[in-house]
Amino acid sequence: MSYHIAVDLGGTQIRAALYPTGTQQPEKLERISTHSAGEMPLARLLDLITAIYPTRDQLLGIGVSAPGPLDPFSGTILTAPNVKGFSNLPLRKIIAEHFGVPVAVGNDANMAALAEWKYGAGQGFHNLIYMTISTGIGGGVILDDRLVLGERGLATELGHVTVQPDGPLCPCGQYGHLEAVAAGPAIAKWAEAQIKSGETSCLPAGQPLTAKSVGEAANSGDRLAIGALEHAGHWIGLALANYLHIFNPAAIVLGGGVTRSGEYLLGPLRQALKKYALSEYYLDGLTLVTATLGDEVGLTGALILARELDAESYFQKPINTTKTL
Amino acid sequence: MSYHIAVDLGGTQIRAALYPTGTQQPEKLERISTHSAGEMPLARLLDLITAIYPTRDQLLGIGVSAPGPLDPFSGTILTAPNVKGFSNLPLRKIIAEHFGVPVAVGNDANMAALAEWKYGAGQGFHNLIYMTISTGIGGGVILDDRLVLGERGLATELGHVTVQPDGPLCPCGQYGHLEAVAAGPAIAKWAEAQIKSGETSCLPAGQPLTAKSVGEAANSGDRLAIGALEHAGHWIGLALANYLHIFNPAAIVLGGGVTRSGEYLLGPLRQALKKYALSEYYLDGLTLVTATLGDEVGLTGALILARELDAESYFQKPINTTKTL
Numbered sequence: 001m002s003y004h005i006a007v008d009l010g011g012t013q014i015r016a017a018l019y020p021t022g023t024q025q026p027e028k029l030e031r032i033s034t035h036s037a038g039e040m041p042l043a044r045l046l047d048l049i050t051a052i053y054p055t056r057d058q059l060l061g062i063g064v065s066a067p068g069p070l071d072p073f074s075g076t077i078l079t080a081p082n083v084k085g086f087s088n089l090p091l092r093k094i095i096a097e098h099f100g101v102p103v104a105v106g107n108d109a110n111m112a113a114l115a116e117w118k119y120g121a122g123q124g125f126h127n128l129i130y131m132t133i134s135t136g137i138g139g140g141v142i143l144d145d146r147l148v149l150g151e152r153g154l155a156t157e158l159g160h161v162t163v164q165p166d167g168p169l170c171p172c173g174q175y176g177h178l179e180a181v182a183a184g185p186a187i188a189k190w191a192e193a194q195i196k197s198g199e200t201s202c203l204p205a206g207q208p209l210t211a212k213s214v215g216e217a218a219n220s221g222d223r224l225a226i227g228a229l230e231h232a233g234h235w236i237g238l239a240l241a242n243y244l245h246i247f248n249p250a251a252i253v254l255g256g257g258v259t260r261s262g263e264y265l266l267g268p269l270r271q272a273l274k275k276y277a278l279s280e281y282y283l284d285g286l287t288l289v290t291a292t293l294g295d296e297v298g299l300t301g302a303l304i305l306a307r308e309l310d311a312e313s314y315f316q317k318p319i320n321t322t323k324t325l
Numbered sequence: 326m327s328y329h330i331a332v333d334l335g336g337t338q339i340r341a342a343l344y345p346t347g348t349q350q351p352e353k354l355e356r357i358s359t360h361s362a363g364e365m366p367l368a369r370l371l372d373l374i375t376a377i378y379p380t381r382d383q384l385l386g387i388g389v390s391a392p393g394p395l396d397p398f399s400g401t402i403l404t405a406p407n408v409k410g411f412s413n414l415p416l417r418k419i420i421a422e423h424f425g426v427p428v429a430v431g432n433d434a435n436m437a438a439l440a441e442w443k444y445g446a447g448q449g450f451h452n453l454i455y456m457t458i459s460t461g462i463g464g465g466v467i468l469d470d471r472l473v474l475g476e477r478g479l480a481t482e483l484g485h486v487t488v489q490p491d492g493p494l495c496p497c498g499q500y501g502h503l504e505a506v507a508a509g510p511a512i513a514k515w516a517e518a519q520i521k522s523g524e525t526s527c528l529p530a531g532q533p534l535t536a537k538s539v540g541e542a543a544n545s546g547d548r549l550a551i552g553a554l555e556h557a558g559h560w561i562g563l564a565l566a567n568y569l570h571i572f573n574p575a576a577i578v579l580g581g582g583v584t585r586s587g588e589y590l591l592g593p594l595r596q597a598l599k600k601y602a603l604s605e606y607y608l609d610g611l612t613l614v615t616a617t618l619g620d621e622v623g624l625t626g627a628l629i630l631a632r633e634l635d636a637e638s639y640f641q642k643p644i645n646t647t648k649t650l
Contacts, residue, residue, distance in 0.1 A: 069606060078606060127476040143475065148468060150573025151452040152606060155468075157570040160603050162563060164490060172603055238487060245482040246571065248475025278485050278497055281394060281403060281477060 001057045003027075004306040005049060007064040008298030010034060010108070011082030014045055017299050018052045021060070024119060024300065028052040040085050046098055053099070061102040062095055063306030065111035065298040068138075072153035075105035102309045110156065111301025112291075113140020114147060116253045118304055120293040125251040129243055130291070131158050133236065134256035136171065137179040141247055159183065163239055178239045182232040184211030184258050191228040199224050215261040229264040236265075237272025244273075244282040255291030266290075326382045328352075329631040330374060332389040333623030335359060335433070336407030339370055342624050343377045346385070349444060349625065353377040365410050371423055378424070386427040387420055388631030390436035390623040397478035400430035427634045435481065436626025437616075438465020439472060441578045443629055445618040450576040454568055455616070456483050458561065459581035461496065462504040466572055484508065488564055503564045507557040509536030509583050516553040524549050540586040554589040561590075562597025569598075569607040580616030591615075 001020055008015040014034050017026035030052055034041050053059065067080040075092020077083075096103040106114075113130035116122045122130065122142070131139045137159025141148040148155050159179035160172055167176025168186065180186055188209040195205045201224035203209055203217050217225035240252060258265065270288065277283050293300055326345055333340040339359050342351035355377055359366050374387065392405045400417020402408075421428040431439075438455035441447045447455065447467070456464045462484025466473040473480050484504035485497055492501025493511065505511055513534040520530045526549035528534055528542050542550035565577060583590065595613065602608050618625055 069604065079604075143468070143473060143480075144471070146469070148572075150468065151575040152573055154606055155571060155573035157603060160570045161486075161567040162601065163487065165488070165563070174601060174603065238490070242486040245485045246480060247473075248477055248480035250476040276487065276499060278482060278499065279394065279404075281479055 001054075003054045003057060003059050004303060005052065005059060005062045006299045006302035006306055007045065007049065007062065008108075008302055009041075009045060009064060009066045009083065010298070011067065011080075014041070014048055015299055016045075016048045016052055017303075018054060019303055024303065026299070029299075034083060041083050042085055042089070042091075042094070046095070049095070049099065059099070059101050061104070061306045061309040062099065063111075063302035063304070063309070064091065064095065064103065064105045065108045065302040065305070066091065066105055068107040068109070069154055070105060070107055072104075072106050072110070072149060075103065077105075104305045104309050106301065106305050107140075107153070108298060108301075109138030109158075110140040110147060110149075111305060112138075112255060112293075112297045113142065113156075113253075113301075114304045115293055115297045115300035116255065116291050117142050119300055120297070121253045121289040121291050122251055125249075125287070127247065127249045128251040128253060129158070129240070129247055129249045130253045130255065131236075131240070132256035132291075133183060133232075133254065133258040135184050137183045137236075137256075141249070143247065158239070158243065161239060161242070163235055178235060182235045182239075187211045187214055187228050187232045187258065190231055191224060194224055194227070201225065211258050211261075215258075215264070218261060218264045226264055229261050230268040232258070233265040233268030234272045237269040238276050240269070241273050241276030241278075241282075244286070245278050248282065250285065251287040251289065253289055253291055255293075255297065259290050326379075328379045328382060328384050329628060330377065330384060330387045331624045331627035331631055332370065332374065332387065333433075333627055334366075334370060334389060334391045334408065335623070336392065336405075339366070339373055340624055341370075341373045341377055342628075343379060344628055349628065351624070354624075359408060366408050367410055367414070367416075367419070371420070374420070374424065384424070384426050386429070386631045386634040387424065388436075388627035388629070388634070389416065389420065389428065389430045390433045390627040390630070391416065391430055393432040393434070394479055395430060395432055397429075397431050397435070397474060400428065402430075429630045429634050431626065431630050432465075432478070433623060433626075434463030434483075435465040435472060435474075436630060437463075437580060437618075437622045438467065438481075438578075438626075439629045440618055440622045440625035441580065441616050442467050444625055445622070446578045446614045446616050447576055450574075450612070452572065452574045453576040453578060454483070454565070454572055454574045455578045455580065456561075456565070457581035457616075458508060458557075458579065458583040460509050462508045462561075462581075466574070468572065483564070483568065486564060486567070488560055503560060507560045507564075512536045512539055512553050512557045512583065515556055516549060519549055519552070526550060536583050536586075540583075540589070543586060543589045551589055554586050555593040557583070558590040558593035559597045562594040563601050565594070566598050566601030566603075566607075569611070570603050573607065575610065576612040576614065578614055578616055580618075580622065584615050 015031040017029040069078045077089040080086035092105045122128045139158030141156045164176035168180045170177035170180035340356040342354040394403045402414040405411035417430045447453045464483030489501035493505045495502035495505035
């Protein structure tokens with residue numbers, strides 16, 4: 001029997017699972033918190049892999065979904081502010097040398113895109129955009145059945161495009177990025193500002209809100225909360241219209257916690273997508289769906305990546321130097 | 326001896342050239358105006374190809390660069406407002422049936438991108454963005470040595486993204502697109518508006534300007550004209566910074582008449598690119614150059630397309646249905 005190990009590394013927890021060849025059902029699945037007093041996240045990650053490592057059987061490879069920016073060709077984390085010690089860290093090399101098996105490391109949003117495309121809401125499409133809307137806005141794009149990576153694997157930062165040149169500060173330091181206007185914290189801030197300016201709402205005044213509490217208030221009919229989700233949906237729809245012109249996908253898959261707000265967000269999003277699309281050619285036959293893999297998406301993406309190590313893949317190999325169309 | 330024919334179809338003129346295999350030097354090159362009283366552009370195009378058609382030797386294929394939007398997989402022009410009769414026109418089929426040889430049709434901005442990548446300023450790069458700035462703003466993107474097309478071949482409309490949500494009307498009918506803010510006509514309009522509002526300039530008041538006249542005035546030191554080019558350069562730079570985050574290219578190649586304004590445009594463009602880039606990872610080693618093929622770019626792109634017809638190419642073939650990373 002042969003196996004692959006998939007690891008989903010996040011700022012809060014690390015999950016690792018052992019998959020027998022030929023199935024997406026893990027034989028073992030463990031999770032631990034990323035940070036713990038007296039132990040670095042890297043040591044915890046190696047321990048977690050050891051804990052599920054197959055004893056007698058062959059391990060073919062390990063795939064890791066990690067926060068970015070990272071270089072997927074070398075498997076180096078460039079910066080990961082949410083994980084202690086993960087700065088200029090050659091994670092692929094460290095894990096490969098520790099366990100003596102092939103290892104691949106991919107950006108978490110890209111791995112989620114791969115997972116939704118192969119096993120989730122994006123199955124069967126050749127060209128798709130995956131966007132995740134939660135604490136931040138990230139993405140991954142499949143074009144002609146290949147994941148878009150760019151020169152250093154840093155492409156498809158779909159939340160970091162300017163939609164409001166004079167808009168709010170983005171966590172990245174720029175202004176008016178889609179993430180700063182429409183991610184979870186932006187939805188909460190928009191609602192807070194409206195309440196502060198005297199608008200009525202069932203949401204509490206003068207204290208920090210979350211996108212989740214705004215979503216719940218919207219569900220109970222609160223007009224201000226509904227307005228906050230409409231506002232975010234509108235701007236995401238405008239950005240997605242631009243992405244139609246840029247990528248011309250057959251499908252858009254939306255993931256992340258904020259999409260649980262459902263039609264309060266998706267209705268205005270769909271409306272804006274139609275309003276701002278250049279022509280009907282981009283909308284004809286376009287599929288817009290929400291992600292289906294839930295919390296499993298990171299592990300599933302890492303599993304796909306691990307299994308690709310066996311195949312002839314352009315991912316994490318030197319880019320070929322012959323030119324074809 | 327065997328040949329390919331390349332055709333560059335524009336709103337003003339049609340150019341066609343005959344290329345012997347193994348060279349980029351045409352043996353014959355003819356040009357005519359696209360429109361003429363009493364004759365449709367399609368008939369003129371077929372006549373022009375006939376005029377340079379090799380008499381005894383073998384023609385291997387014909388490549389056509391045409392204005393979009395068009396479907397490059399079927400070779401159908403969807404709409405081309407500047408060419409009479411070119412609406413829902415199966416151009417590939419018509420030419421192929423007329424001459425009995427393989428034919429391929431590609432979008433003019435995409436063909437220019439191909440040409441600059443294979444024989445121009447973009448040689449040697451695996452990931453590049455080509456942007457042309459003239460009457461409109463168009464583009465083409467090469468990722469991992471492949472032209473980005475999308476589901477229906479309508480991708481990389483780089484001028485049609487919103488950079489100013491409340492900005493000027495774009496010829497496409499949307500507001501605040503990059504094209505509406507920074508293409509040639511937008512530069513002229515910006516200068517006209519400044520003059521109308523009382524700003525001093527050597528440019529004439531109360532009459533229509535062109536980007537060319539603004540460029541000339543800038544060269545003679547006119548501060549208002551310089552300001553108009555700075556304004557355009559700034560917004561193009563901001564949009565290109567977004568494209569760094571989206572495509573992570575190794576090179577940006579800028580073409581089109583407006584780039585002849587040189588540093589008046591490119592200086593502010595470069596500054597904005599640096600200012601708005603998410604991190605140094607996107608700028609490290611990035612090459613920013615102007616196009617080198619000049620007026621030949623359309624014919625050269627069409628030639629590459631024609632020659633690809635011989636090879637195994639994903640372009641203008643059914644998209645394969647097996648999934649690879």
